[in-house]
Amino acid sequence: QQQVKQSPQSLIVQKGGISIINCAYENTAFDYFPWYQQFPGKGPALLIAIRPDVSEKKEGRFTISFNKSAKQFSLHIMDSQPGDSATYFCAASMIGGGADGLTFGKGTHLIIQP
């Protein structure tokens, strides 16, 4: 059972455009939603995270939008740059317990064209 569904699998955006990656989850007990960024040959690294008590969190050009009723959250990259080209993973977990740790989406391969 795939608890976190991520789309699209791959995405090409022109430099300066907005990149949008979407995730949907099934487990209503999830209450922590991080995004990880992975460059080729490197391990993933935490990019930004959100709790469901807010609908949006912004850090620089990166914004998470969260829709609790729809059980969806998305990553927006504003003014996308070639250096943003990477694979992005959304994830979800439960703060304070739960047998499962982070559940990752399958990833989105993002290419920013100059």
Next chain:
Amino acid sequence: GAGVSQSPSNKVTEKGKDVELRCDPISGHTALYWYRQSLGQGLEFLIYFQGNSAPDKSGLPSDRFSAERTGGSVSTLTIQRTQQEDSAVYLCASSLGGRGNNSPLHFGNGTRLTVT
């Protein structure tokens, strides 16, 4: 400070051989995770350590896979009688706290395993 270190960075082995992959987590991190990433695929959870014990081994794909952690630090993932389908990048991650407190996972750069 030093991040998560994995060795070797690349390993080529013949089918049927055993391999050992090593992970040195960030000092003081009590939680350690192993993931597998096949070409173009997502992150497949393998095993979770809290200290030296492994409360969750549910992701290990077969009994050919095992892992241990000693001294609350270094971990070794062992794959016996390797098969071609074991070819993947094996990622190790550590975090300051265990599951449930959402400490960020710090990943190493992985070991790329190729089974010929």
